[in-house]
Structures are given as structure tokens and as C-alpha cells.
Amino acid sequence: xxLHDVWFVLIAVLWIGYFFLEGFDxxxxxxxxxxxxxxxxxxxxxxxxxxxxxxxxxxLLTAGGATFAAFPEWYATLFSGFYLPLLLILVCxxxxxxxxxxxxxxxxxxxxxxxxxxxxxxxxxxxxxxxxAFGNIVRGVKIDQHxxxxxxxxDLLNPFALLGGLVTLTLFTFHGAVFTALKTVGDIxxxxxxxxxxxxxLTAVLALAFLTWTQLDRGxxxxxxxxxxxxxxxxxxxxANQVGREGWSFAFSGVxxxxxxxxxxxxxxxxxxxxTLNADWNLTVSNASSSHYTLTIMTWCAGIATPIILLYQGWxxxxxxxxxxxxxxxxxxxxxxx
Amino acid sequence: xxxxxxxETLARWQFGITTVYHFLFVPLTISLAALTAGxxxxxxxxxxxxxxxATKFWGKLFLxxxxxxxxxxxxxxxxxxxxxxxYSRFVGDIFGAPLAFEALIAFFFESTFIGLWIFGWxxxxxxxxxxxxxxxxxxxxxxxxxxxxxxxxxxxxVGYRINKAKGRAELTDFWQVLTQNTTLAQxxxxxxxxxxxxxxxxxxxxCYHLLRRKHIAVMKTSLRLGLxxxxxxxxLTAVSGDTLGKVMFKQQxxxxxxxxxxxxxxxxxxxxxxxxxxxxxxxNSVELSVPGLLSFLADDTFDSYVPGINDTNKAEQQKFGxxxxxxxxxxxxxxxxxxxxxxxxSFAIGLAGLWLTRKKFMLPxxxxxxxxxxxxxxxxxxxxxxxxxxxxxWRIAIWTLAFPLIANSWGWIFTEMGRQPWVVYGVxxxxxxVSPGVFQGEVIASMTVFTLLYAILAVIEVRLLVKYxxxxxxxxxxADLNPPTRIGGDSQDADKPMAFSY
Numbered sequence: 099x100x101l102h103d104v105w106f107v108l109i110a111v112l113w114i115g116y117f118f119l120e121g122f123d124x125x126x127x128x129x130x131x132x133x134x135x136x137x138x139x140x141x142x143x144x145x146x147x148x149x150x151x152x153x154x155x156x157x158l159l160t161a162g163g164a165t166f167a168a169f170p171e172w173y174a175t176l177f178s179g180f181y182l183p184l185l186l187i188l189v190c191x192x193x194x195x196x197x198x199x200x201x202x203x204x205x206x207x208x209x210x211x212x213x214x215x216x217x218x219x220x221x222x223x224x225x226x227x228x229x230x231a232f233g234n235i236v237r238g239v240k241i242d243q244h245x246x247x248x249x250x251x252x253d254l255l256n257p258f259a260l261l262g263g264l265v266t267l268t269l270f271t272f273h274g275a276v277f278t279a280l281k282t283v284g285d286i287x288x289x290x291x292x293x294x295x296x297x298x299x300l301t302a303v304l305a306l307a308f309l310t311w312t313q314l315d316r317g318x319x320x321x322x323x324x325x326x327x328x329x330x331x332x333x334x335x336x337x338a339n340q341v342g343r344e345g346w347s348f349a350f351s352g353v354x355x356x357x358x359x360x361x362x363x364x365x366x367x368x369x370x371x372x373x374t375l376n377a378d379w380n381l382t383v384s385n386a387s388s389s390h391y392t393l394t395i396m397t398w399c400a401g402i403a404t405p406i407i408l409l410y411q412g413w414x415x416x417x418x419x420x421x422x423x424x425x426x427x428x429x430x431x432x433x434x435x436x
Numbered sequence: 437x438x439x440x441x442x443x444e445t446l447a448r449w450q451f452g453i454t455t456v457y458h459f460l461f462v463p464l465t466i467s468l469a470a471l472t473a474g475x476x477x478x479x480x481x482x483x484x485x486x487x488x489x490a491t492k493f494w495g496k497l498f499l500x501x502x503x504x505x506x507x508x509x510x511x512x513x514x515x516x517x518x519x520x521x522x523y524s525r526f527v528g529d530i531f532g533a534p535l536a537f538e539a540l541i542a543f544f545f546e547s548t549f550i551g552l553w554i555f556g557w558x559x560x561x562x563x564x565x566x567x568x569x570x571x572x573x574x575x576x577x578x579x580x581x582x583x584x585x586x587x588x589x590x591x592x593x594v595g596y597r598i599n600k601a602k603g604r605a606e607l608t609d610f611w612q613v614l615t616q617n618t619t620l621a622q623x624x625x626x627x628x629x630x631x632x633x634x635x636x637x638x639x640x641x642x643c644y645h646l647l648r649r650k651h652i653a654v655m656k657t658s659l660r661l662g663l664x665x666x667x668x669x670x671x672l673t674a675v676s677g678d679t680l681g682k683v684m685f686k687q688q689x690x691x692x693x694x695x696x697x698x699x700x701x702x703x704x705x706x707x708x709x710x711x712x713x714x715x716x717x718x719x720n721s722v723e724l725s726v727p728g729l730l731s732f733l734a735d736d737t738f739d740s741y742v743p744g745i746n747d748t749n750k751a752e753q754q755k756f757g758x759x760x761x762x763x764x765x766x767x768x769x770x771x772x773x774x775x776x777x778x779x780x781x782s783f784a785i786g787l788a789g790l791w792l793t794r795k796k797f798m799l800p801x802x803x804x805x806x807x808x809x810x811x812x813x814x815x816x817x818x819x820x821x822x823x824x825x826x827x828x829x830w831r832i833a834i835w836t837l838a839f840p841l842i843a844n845s846w847g848w849i850f851t852e853m854g855r856q857p858w859v860v861y862g863v864x865x866x867x868x869x870v871s872p873g874v875f876q877g878e879v880i881a882s883m884t885v886f887t888l889l890y891a892i893l894a895v896i897e898v899r900l901l902v903k904y905x906x907x908x909x910x911x912x913x914x915a916d917l918n919p920p921t922r923i924g925g926d927s928q929d930a931d932k933p934m935a936f937s938y
Binding site: 167 | 560874
């Protein structure tokens with residue numbers, strides 16, 4: 099296994115980590131409109147992810163930075179090629195981050211409602227958008243002999259990629275609903291479980307279609323194994339949710355995310371972005387990667403930093419392990435500054 | 437294609453707008469994290485309530501700023517690929533590494549521990565909670581270090597070779613990128629300026645309250661802390677600026693010649709303080725300058741030779757082939773002056789403030805004031821300023837708040853514009869760095885979107901800051917004074933509302 103293969107795996111790991119973690123906080127953002135009935139309930143939802151969403155998002159920044167460093171050609175083609183969709187996602191991430199921090203900073207109902215609406219859309223659009231992006235990466239796009247993207251924005255909105263977008267959207271919503279059931283008490287927990295069942299069934303249908311399509315198109319034995327794990331885990335998550343084992347249900351919905359994203363990367367390898375124009379123009383791990391020296395120092399850095407990151411991020415989840423309900427939300431008197 | 441709408445021009449404007457905007461929040465974040473950590477340390481060590489109230493007050497303002505710093509930072513990372521894909525292809529092997537290090541080592545640290553700090557008041561024992569804000573502070577400083585190492589490489593590329601076959605630059609010595617003198621001088625200069633910025637922010641807001649005789653105990657402490665930070669930060673900014681200047685005279689003579697609008701090289705070159713007339717067309721009609729000072733700044737002697745714009749341009753033409761290697765002279769000339777001018781002005785006001793609020797023991801009995809009284813401003817020993825002068829000092833100090841922010845912005849505009857037409861000095865021209873496949877309309881769309889979004893966010897941010905500044909430090913509650921003793925919170929508090937919730 100060469101170093102650029104290691105880095106392909108590491109970047110896959112970073113995206114998997116990102117979708118696992120921000121997947122559920124996107125889901126919770128979407129649930130603020132689907133599940134919560136009133137303002138205290140919306141606040142309970144937002145606070146289940148309050149202490150952790152920022153740390154979750156850093157997985158994306160790291161995936162971006164690592165791609166830049168390890169596969170500059172991939173980074174350049176991907177980000178200049180997917181210009182407008184990425185712009186939309188970036189705008190969502192900006193507004194979303196501000197929404198979290200600023201929503202509670204004024205007591206007026208209108209102010210808070212506006213930020214809640216913003217939070218809903220800025221969770222929904224990236225949850226859909228990342229699926230479209232990955233659908234296109236896996237399927238391949240118009241890349242010319244200079245490794246430049248030569249298609250336009252409409253080429254990115256093909257049926258396969260759009261189905262991918264629906265899969266991530268529903269899967270993240272399901273993942274978020276299961277997370278909500280795990281992190282809350284009372285009525286909201288019960289309703290989260292009921293919603294998880296419905297969203298989960300929809301996810302199962304869409305995911306099965308998308309993953310099968312992917313498998314038939316360019317799969318092999320290992321991708322088939324990953325696909326089976328993803329599907330079985332999704333069923334297990336639904337079952338665990340039905341019998342009230344919320345911890346297990348969340349673990350299984352997490353495995354679904356991990357296995358499904360892993361499958362996409364497995365079908366991709368050794369390409370990082372295939373060309374639909376000519377197979378000779380594919381971006382691959384070898385023609386897109388950095389020099390051996392750069393990959394070596396990066397490997398050292400990632401090798402040392404990643405376990406430490408996992409330790410302290412894991413610790414955060416442990417510190418905030420208690421379930422919350424509406425009783426934990428202090429009703430700030432109007433005009434109070436906290 | 438119309439030059440004003442050429443992709444290079446648009447991409448540069450977009451980079452300039454998003455970077456200057458992002459950098460309004462970065463220095464405030466770096467310094468306020470450390471200052472808040474310092475105040476919280478004082479609370480943990482002394483148990484004095486004013487320190488806890490100050491921690492909560494400045495901590496809140498810090499959080500409002502860091503939220504904007506974080507979200508505008510995401511754009512920075514992604515626009516290299518979006519607008520500057522040929523740059524990314526050419527230098528990714530080198531430039532990407534510090535960026536990845538920044539994410540792995542600094543961002544994770546900062547963002548994870550900030551969540552712990554915000555939500556951890558009733559979940560973490562006192563000292564552990566304190567450790568979290570220090571972790572955030574370390575994260576912000578590490579982050580600055582890595583990004584400045586990447587930028588310094590663009591100013592002065594080292595530790596690389598050109599791989600002709602692949603058409604790109606490749607890293608040969610990462611250690612050199614991290615430790616070259618350009619990096620160290622830039623880090624030193626930028627961090628000291630960040631503390632000057634946070635100090636002035638604190639001074640300005642403290643003076644606002646003292647002028648209105650409100651929240652005096654907390655604001656007195658904050659005022660002194662802010663003044664000391666301004667003075668130390670300002671001194672270090674000057675020292676490090678001088679160091680960085682000397683480095684740049686050697687590494688980027690064109691930038692420094694342009695900074696001075698020094699057209700022809702000369703011995704004992706003067707430092708121009710002010711010029712009137714068109715600096716872009718040779719020398720000026722009215723000019724105030726200090727003879728020999730530029731030579732001294734460049735080389736530590738008053739009579740050494742400093743190369744000018746014309747000779748440097750000729751030298752570069754011989755080295756890199758025909759072309760115009762001059763940056764836009766008026767922008768570099770005035771940018772350099774605004775940077776120094778506004779930085780020095782805030783330092784001067786800080787120094788004056790520190791002198792005027794000297795410690796109690798220097799004052800006679802009748803001038804000493806208690807915790808809850810507005811401090812006397814004392815010009816000479818035993819000689820307080822009159823009420824009018826005092827009020828003026830508070831007012832001027834409030835305005836100082838903005839000075840370092842202006843200085844920072846011009847500093848970046850100067851250093852980035854002064855490097856043109858190069859994006860990597862002597863290696864890659866800016867015009868060869870833009871994305872070839874991106875349509876003009878796409879860049880126009882993104883620039884419009886970001887500019888509008890940033891403008892709206894600026895209004896929201898400023899209004900929030902004003903609201904929280906006016907509200908002053910919060911009163912303490914029972915829960916604030918009795919932090920939990922166990923991680924995750926004390927078990928008897930199971931159904932109590934959270935100390936902080938969104």
C-alpha cells in the first residue's frame with residue numbers, strides 16, 4: 099500500500115467522520131420544523147447538539163485541508179468545478195453557524211423564529227447537497243485532459259446524483275431523529291422514535307435504490323460487502339428503535355452512514371474523480387496526489403493528532419451525556435441578557 | 437474581456453473582501469480568548485466576584501466575535517480551490533500542508549473546547565472549566581501560526597523545488613517553512629498586533645461605561661488590564677514590525693520601495709511621513725520626511741543604500757523576463773502609513789491612559805478611590821485632570837477601539853498588494869493562479885453573494901455587540917458561585933435548568 103493510498107483512506111475516514119457527526123446535527127436542525135411543536139421543544143432540540151456541532155463541523159474543514167495537501171489536483175478540480183453548488187453550501191454553513199450562536203442572544207420571538215427558520219434550511223440544503231456532490235464524484239464528471247472540469251452546473255443535477263442527495267437528506271434526518279430519541283426525555287423522545295420509524299423506512303427504500311445502482315454501475319466484492327453492512331445496519335437501527343433501545347439504534351444508524359460512505363469510496367478507488375469523457379483523463383490517487391515527502395509529514399501529523407482528537411471529542415460527548423427535556427430549558431424573562 | 441471584470445480582478449477583489457472581513461474577527465478572537473482566560477484565572481485564584489463578572493462579560497463579547505471568525509474562515513479555506521485552482525495545483529504540495537496541520541492541530545482543539553467552555557459552567561469543576569478556555573486560547577494561537585507560515589511561504593518561498601515534469605512546486609523541507617525568519621517575524625508581528633487590538637477593544641468599552649459611571653468595579657479592572665495589554669502589545673508590535681520590515685527589505689525590496697514611494701535608490705534614504713501629490717508618478721509636491729530614517733529601518737545604519745522602485749523593477753526584469761513588476765504604488769504607500777499611523781495612535785492613547793490611571797500608592801489620600809468609584813485621571817503627581825479633560829479622555833479612548841482594526845486591515849492590504857504581480861513572490865504570478873474553468877458569471881455571483889451576506893452579518897454583529905456592551909457585566913447567580921464538583925454536573929441537580937442554553 100503506497101502513501102497516496104493511505105491518504106485516500108484517511109480522506110475517506112474524514113468524510114465518514116464528518117457525515118457521521120454532522121449528519122445527526124443536520125438531522126436535528128431539520129427536525130426543528132418536523133418534530134418540535136413549540137419554542138421550548140425547539141430549544142431542547144437545538145441544545146442536544148449545542149455543545150458539539152462546532153467540533154463536528156471541523157471534520158469538514160479537515161477533510162478540505164487534507165484534500166488540498168494530499169491531493170491538490172482533486173481539490174482544485176472539485177472545488178472549481180462544483181463552484182455554484184459549493185457556494186450554496188458555504189453560504190448555508192455560514193448562516194448556520196451564526197444561527198446557533200446568535201439565536202439566543204435576543205429574547206424577541208420574531209428574532210428567534212427567523213434564526214430557527216434559517217437553521218432548518220441551512221441544515222436541509224447541505225444535507226441534500228453533499229449527497230448530490232458525492233453522487234457526481236462517484237459517477238464521474240466531464241474532466242478534460244488537463245484535469246479540468248469542463249461541464250456546467252446542470253450536468254451536476256443528473257438523476258443519479260439527485261437520488262444521492264435524497265439519500266443523504268433522509269439518512270441524516272433519520273440519524274438525527276434517533277439521536278434526538280437518545281438525548282431527550284419525555285414526550286419529545288416518544289415522538290422522535292415514531293418519526294424515526296417513518297423517516298427510516300423512507301431512507302431504507304431510497305438508500306437501497308441508490309446503493310444498488312452504484313453497485314451495478316461500478317461495484318465489486320468489497321463494495322457489495324459494505325452495501326450489505328449498510329442495509330443490515332439500517333434495518334437493525336429500525337428494529338432497535340422500535341423496541342426502545344435508543345443507544346443501539348443510534349449506533350446502528352451510525353454504522354449505516356459509515357458503511358454507505360465507505361461503499362462510495364470503495365467504488366471510487368483508485369480514482370478520486372473519474373472522467374466521463376475519457377478514462378485516460380480520470381483523476382486518480384496517483385496523478386492527483388502530492389509528493390512522497392509531503393505525504394510523509396502529513397502522515398506523521400495525522401497519526402499523532404487523530405487519536406488525541408478522538409479522545410477529547412469523545413470526552414465532550416461524555417461530559418454532556420445527560421438527556422435533556424423542556425424542564426432543563428430556563429425560561430429567560432423577556433429582555434434578560436444571559 | 438473588460439479588464440475590470442476579468443476573472444483575475446474579480447477573484448482578487450473577492451479574496452480581498454473576504455480576507456479583510458475575516459481578519460476583523462481573528463485578532464479580537466485571539467486576544468479576547470487569552471484575556472478572558474486571564475480573568476477567569478484571576479477568579480479561580482482569588483474568588484473575587486468582579487473577576488467572574490468580567491469573565492462572563494468579555495467572554496460573551498468574545499463568543500459573538502468568534503462565531504463570525506469561524507464561519508468566515510470556512511470561506512477562506514474553500515476559495516483557494518474555487519477561484520484559484522491553478523494556484524492550488526501549483527502549490528498544494530507545500531501550501532496545503534500547514535492548512536491541514538492547522539485543521540488537525542488547532543481547529544479541532546479550538547472548536548471542541550469552546551463547546552465545553554460555553555456549555556460547561558454547570559458541567560465541569562471550576563479548574564477543569566478554566567482549562568477549557570486556555571485550550572481555546574492555545575488553539576487560536578496555533579491556528580494563527582500555521583496560517584502565517586503558509587502566508588510567509590507566499591511572501592518568501594523556501595524549502596521547495598520546482599518539479600518541471602509535474603508543473604508544480606514541491607516541498608523539500610517543511611521545517612524550514614515553519615521556522616524561516618519571515619514566518620517567525622510575521623507571527624510575532626501579527627500576534628502582538630492582535631493583543632493591541634483586544635486591549636484597545638477592552639479599553640474602549642471600559643471607558644464607555646466609566647464615562648457613564650456604570651459597572652465601575654468590573655470596568656476599572658478591565659480598563660487597567662486593557663491598557664497594559666495595549667501598551668505591551670503596542671511595543672511588541674513596533675519591535676516586531678521593525679524586524680519584519682528589515683526582513684522584507686532583503687526579501688521583497690520592491691514592496692518596501694513601493695511602501696516609501698522611493699523611485700530611485702539612494703544612500704541615507706529618508707522616511708516619508710506624509711506626502712501630498714500623486715505618489716504614483718514620481719516624487720511629490722509636498723513631503724514631510726525624516727532624512728536617513730529609511731536606511732536605518734532597512735539596515736540599522738543611517739547611510740546605507742536602499743534600492744528604489746525603478747532599479748528594482750529593472751533588476752526583476754533581468755531576472756524574470758520583460759514585464760512590469762511594480763505593485764500599485766499609492767495603495768502600498770498609503771496602506772503602510774495607515775497601518776503604522778493607526779497602530780501608533782492607539783498605542784499612544786494606551787500609554788497616556790496607563791500614565792493617567794497610575795496606581796493608588798502614588799496618590800495622596802484625597803485622590804485615592806475605592807472599588808466602586810470612577811478612578812481619577814492624574815496628569816502629574818497629586819494633580820487630577822479637570823472634569824472636561826477627563827471626559828475627553830474617556831471619549832477619545834472609546835474611539836481607539838476601532839484604530840487597531842483599521843491598522844490590521846491596512847497591514848494586510850499593504851502586505852498582499854505589495855507582493856503583486858506575484859502570488860508567490862518570484863515563483864508564480866497572480867494572473868497564472870486563477871481558475872481557468874470558472875465562468876465570469878460564477879465569480880460575479882459568488883462575490884455578490886458574499887459581499888451582501890457579509891454586509892448583513894456585519895449589521896447583525898454590530899447591533900448584538902452594542903446590545904451586550906450596553907447591558908454590561910451580568911449579576912451573578914447562586915449557580916455561578918457554586919460550580920459543580922463532578923464532571924457532568926452534580927447528581928442532585930438532575931432537573932435543574934442548564935446554566936447555559938441556546
